[in-house]
Amino acid sequence: MKIDVLYFAWVRERIGLPREKVETQAETVADLIAELCAREERYAYAFADLPALRVALDQELADFAAPLAGVREVAFFPPMTGG
């Protein structure tokens, strides 16, 4: 399946792009992270500290164990600092 993967703030800076299409068979968010980290060092660098990261599936906050079936858009970012 093809998924849109988005990166924000320092995650975007470490990976070096704001979004990309990823062809993956990953079943969960954690599987997708493992696939990306195995690809290139910049992903491993961005995902080095998972507790410092948040994930959204189709624009809703989720957790790393969440399944990816039917998901079109995955976003990774640090804890939000709005207001």
Added chain:
Amino acid sequence: MQLVVQEDRFDIGRETEGFIAGLAGAGAVVTFIGLVRDNGGRLSAMEIEHYPGMTERAIAAIMEEAKARWSLADAMVIHRHGRLGPDEPIMMVATAAIHRADAFAAAEFLMDYLKSRAPFWKKEIGADGTEWVAAKDSDEAALTRW
């Protein structure tokens, strides 16, 4: 209910007047305006990144929750993104209710949730370089009181 995410500066007076003009029978209005802190003069700009689409969804959900919890006549959230200078307004929340207790509580609730559940990220650009603003544990802890 009005929700605006924009890059441009907004006019605090005009937004407040416009919000009040749309009300009927509300006895109390609370407004909060968040400004860019200048860090003792060391900040030259703040860059605010956001997640278009999710930002609007997340804020709308927070506003719906506020409406469900308190008896509100109306609520408004304006939040900016892009490059902002020191002391510029970042965002504004307004709530209206028949009595002030509901308006104050709902405004505080909206602020607490916007801080850590709306997908914005702040980067400070200053004399000492650039740095992403880190979320504080106290911001997350603030949600537990609701």
